Amino acid sequence: MATRTGSARPGRRTRRPGAWLGWLFAAPAAIMYAVFVLRPLLLTVQYSFYDWNGIGASTWVGLQNYTRLFTEPEQLATILHAFELILFFSLIPVTLGLFVAATIRGIATSRLALVARTVLFLPQVIPLVAAGIMWTWLLSTTGLANELLSAVGLQGVTRAWLGDFSTALPAVGVIGAWVLVGLCTLLLLAGMSKIDPALYESARLDGAGPIREFFAITLPSLRQEIGVCVTVTVIAALASFDIVYIATQGGPGNSTMVPGLEIFYLAFSEREVGQASALAVVLVLLVLVCVLPIQRFTRDGNR
Amino acid sequence: MKRPVLAVLACAGLLTAAACSAPGSDSSSSPGPSGSAAALTTSCGTGPVTLEGYFETGFPLPKQLADEFTKQFPNVKWDIREDQFAVITQNAPRVLADDPPDLMRLPQVSELVKDGLLKSMDGYAQAYGWDKWPASQLEQMRVGSNGQRGDGPLYAQGLNFSMTGVFYNKKLAAQIGMTEPPATLAELDTVLQKAKAAGLVPINQFNGGATGGLAFPLQNLMAAYGEPGPINDWIYQKSGATIDTPSNLQATQHLERWIKAGYFASDINSQDYATMMSRFIGGKALFMFDGDWESGNLDKQMAGNAGFFLMPPLNAGGKRAAMSAPLTYGISAKAAHADCAAFFLNWVATNQQARDIAVKVGGSHPMGPSDAYMPPVQEGTVTAATLTAGATIAQDNGAMDFIANATGAIYAKSWTPQLQKLAAGQQTPDALLKSVQKDYESQVKD
Numbered sequence: 233m234a235t236r237t238g239s240a241r242p243g244r245r246t247r248r249p250g251a252w253l254g255w256l257f258a259a260p261a262a263i264m265y266a267v268f269v270l271r272p273l274l275l276t277v278q279y280s281f282y283d284w285n286g287i288g289a290s291t292w293v294g295l296q297n298y299t300r301l302f303t304e305p306e307q308l309a310t311i312l313h314a315f316e317l318i319l320f321f322s323l324i325p326v327t328l329g330l331f332v333a334a335t336i337r338g339i340a341t342s343r344l345a346l347v348a349r350t351v352l353f354l355p356q357v358i359p360l361v362a363a364g365i366m367w368t369w370l371l372s373t374t375g376l377a378n379e380l381l382s383a384v385g386l387q388g389v390t391r392a393w394l395g396d397f398s399t400a401l402p403a404v405g406v407i408g409a410w411v412l413v414g415l416c417t418l419l420l421l422a423g424m425s426k427i428d429p430a431l432y433e434s435a436r437l438d439g440a441g442p443i444r445e446f447f448a449i450t451l452p453s454l455r456q457e458i459g460v461c462v463t464v465t466v467i468a469a470l471a472s473f474d475i476v477y478i479a480t481q482g483g484p485g486n487s488t489m490v491p492g493l494e495i496f497y498l499a500f501s502e503r504e505v506g507q508a509s510a511l512a513v514v515l516v517l518l519v520l521v522c523v524l525p526i527q528r529f530t531r532d533g534n535r
Numbered sequence: 536m537k538r539p540v541l542a543v544l545a546c547a548g549l550l551t552a553a554a555c556s557a558p559g560s561d562s563s564s565s566p567g568p569s570g571s572a573a574a575l576t577t578s579c580g581t582g583p584v585t586l587e588g589y590f591e592t593g594f595p596l597p598k599q600l601a602d603e604f605t606k607q608f609p610n611v612k613w614d615i616r617e618d619q620f621a622v623i624t625q626n627a628p629r630v631l632a633d634d635p636p637d638l639m640r641l642p643q644v645s646e647l648v649k650d651g652l653l654k655s656m657d658g659y660a661q662a663y664g665w666d667k668w669p670a671s672q673l674e675q676m677r678v679g680s681n682g683q684r685g686d687g688p689l690y691a692q693g694l695n696f697s698m699t700g701v702f703y704n705k706k707l708a709a710q711i712g713m714t715e716p717p718a719t720l721a722e723l724d725t726v727l728q729k730a731k732a733a734g735l736v737p738i739n740q741f742n743g744g745a746t747g748g749l750a751f752p753l754q755n756l757m758a759a760y761g762e763p764g765p766i767n768d769w770i771y772q773k774s775g776a777t778i779d780t781p782s783n784l785q786a787t788q789h790l791e792r793w794i795k796a797g798y799f800a801s802d803i804n805s806q807d808y809a810t811m812m813s814r815f816i817g818g819k820a821l822f823m824f825d826g827d828w829e830s831g832n833l834d835k836q837m838a839g840n841a842g843f844f845l846m847p848p849l850n851a852g853g854k855r856a857a858m859s860a861p862l863t864y865g866i867s868a869k870a871a872h873a874d875c876a877a878f879f880l881n882w883v884a885t886n887q888q889a890r891d892i893a894v895k896v897g898g899s900h901p902m903g904p905s906d907a908y909m910p911p912v913q914e915g916t917v918t919a920a921t922l923t924a925g926a927t928i929a930q931d932n933g934a935m936d937f938i939a940n941a942t943g944a945i946y947a948k949s950w951t952p953q954l955q956k957l958a959a960g961q962q963t964p965d966a967l968l969k970s971v972q973k974d975y976e977s978q979v980k981d
Contacts, residue, residue, distance in 0.1 A: 395805025481744035484955035500625035
């Protein structure tokens with residue numbers, strides 16, 4: 233807090249003579265934001281109170297679209313699927329990222345660390361659509377995943393991972409985990425690099441092993457970075473669309489239908505723009521409800 | 536600190552005020568048939584014209600027809616945009632409203648007509664004499680004022696009309712002793728059993744993603760157990776029509792028996808259409824339920840080794856029926872060159888070169904009068920087999936539209952998930968039909 237007010241004060245003093253000048257510089261960005269972010273947001277809220285097919289005349293239906301969301305089991309199921317995806321999009325990448333980052337830090341000087349970092353970050357550079365297509369090949373009946381399983385004598389387990397009711401959602405989750413592990417690793421690695429080495433040194437002098445070191449120093453120091461990772465990945469899970477669309481399009485039989493995809497189908501295939509908007513509004517609220525506590529928790533603990 | 540917040544709120548307030556009118560009230564499109572009233576010309580004129588086309592990607596037919604048309608009428612150029620059919624389906628209303636193409640590949644048209652987005656072609660039908668063609672060719676593209684299809688003004692035209700049935704691999708068929716197509720459903724069951732026993736994949740059918748391909752064999756089975764008429768009534772949204780009939784239940788149960796007997800490839804729920812095609816062409820399956828739009832392709836890719844037969848009836852000598860529909864193209868109500876687009880559609884049906892292309896490239900029967908020129912087709916090809924089958928369907932009056940075309944959303948949101956559940960053993964035939972019927976009723980209502 234102290235630094236924030238300190239830097240703001242000189243700014244305020246110089247701003248007095250021409251406050252409007254500052255706004256002039258901010259105007260292009262502000263206008264863009266208003267037109268492309270705020271306006272659609274508000275229009276979505278407005279549409280959610282109408283029964284509208286996107287072209288013809290619309291009728292005001294009040295909260296009917298919202299009540300339908302909670303009375304139709306099919307639409308509720310999509311929200312449950314999104315929460316199941318949090319396990320894969322968030323829990324796995326963050327824990328795995330912590331483990332990998334700690335390992336990489338341990339071997340920081342070797343060339344292997346650089347290679348590992350590059351390989352892990354690669355999914356961030358590849359377009360998600362390409363990654364999705366690649367994974368559908370890997371997970372098909374004749375794909376690499378099944379061939380590896382057969383090679384080690386697990387023929388009984390092989391299946392069409394994305395076409396099977398029991399495995400489709402976890403399979404989509406694995407793709408998401410693969411995409412997000414690299415991002416989490418890199419963020420956490422950056423966080424680790426700013427931890428004071430003296431802390432580790434004194435811990436070691438006190439006789440702490442690497443595991444004790446990790447839980448006593450690394451983990452608490454990374455509170456903020458973990459907060460960022462969890463926030464980003466939880467949003468990715470709740471708002472997932474592209475990976476699911478490429479891999480399964482919601483199938484088989486709605487078993488991988490997530491809110492993002494359901495909104496798309498409602499708006500463009502069923503042409504119920506009002507219903508789609510209502511689900512979109514609920515999704516935004518849901519993301520806020522999940523993410524705000526995480527933000528609070530990770531920030532308060534540190535300051 | 537307070538000021539930016541205030542400014543944002545002020546902005547937001549302004550924007551809401553600007554957007555407060557009900558959505559959709561600004562679109563001043565005038566619905567209702569008014570196309571025939573204006574004077575129309577039956578040519579593309581002599582000045583330079585650029586026709587805007589929105590075609591389906593992956594099918595060479597429309598592009599080749601467009602090229603041939605430009606060759607014959609050099610003043611007409613094309614500006615063509617292509618997308619997958621699913622994308623076209625999702626885009627159709629907005630594209631027709633905002634960026635009106637002259638000629639567009641269309642999904643099911645009744646909802647587009649209700650919104651006044653398509654040009655009525657009645658005037659052209661009269662001027663070009665399309666109304667003297669066999670009525671069944673245009674029936675599916677007629678929409679009444681209440682949104683029911685089957686009669687009323689004409690709102691689209693076909694580049695050709697296609698038909699579905701069963702393709703088979705001749706080598707694999709010979710291997711299990713199938714020398715001629717099965718004549719009854721029971722015989723087909725026997726062949727499937729033999730193929731299964733011989734270690735072949737009897738049927739490979741796509742059923743993954745948002746496109747449930749099991750709808751093909753299902754509708755064929757429906758036609759074997761019942762009449763095509765009531766199925767068409769349901770697709771055309773005739774009031775009181777239902778898909779949940781005793782004969783359709785028998786058909787769905789028959790499909791379930793096929794699934795339980797393991798006649799389909801085990802991974803159909805993760806297969807898309809392209810995978811099915813490549814596996815069939817690669818000789819990995821005996822049968823595939825598909826349409827004659829692949830005839831030209833199969834003649835090229837597995838020359839002499841692909842055969843075709845219509846779904847056999849329940850009893851020997853019974854009438855045949857098949858899903859058969861025009862390759863639907865429409866003209867936007869706001870199209871800039873509607874007359875020229877209509878002239879092109881008439882040319883496709885009547886010009887000799889165009890009809891050649893329709894058969895050789897499109898693999899399907901051209902539209903047009905019944906006594907029109909028919910290109911010669913080489914004996915023994917799949918194209919010859921599908922064209923003969925088309926004649927049988929015409930004779931038996933067995934053409935049906937596709938059950939997936941009943942409403943805009945019924946395919947992706949009802950048939951597909953339900954058929955995927957059936958394939959996985961998670962849905963019963965009875966509950967499947969009831970569920971689809973329930974969705975249908977809620978979709979037709981609005």
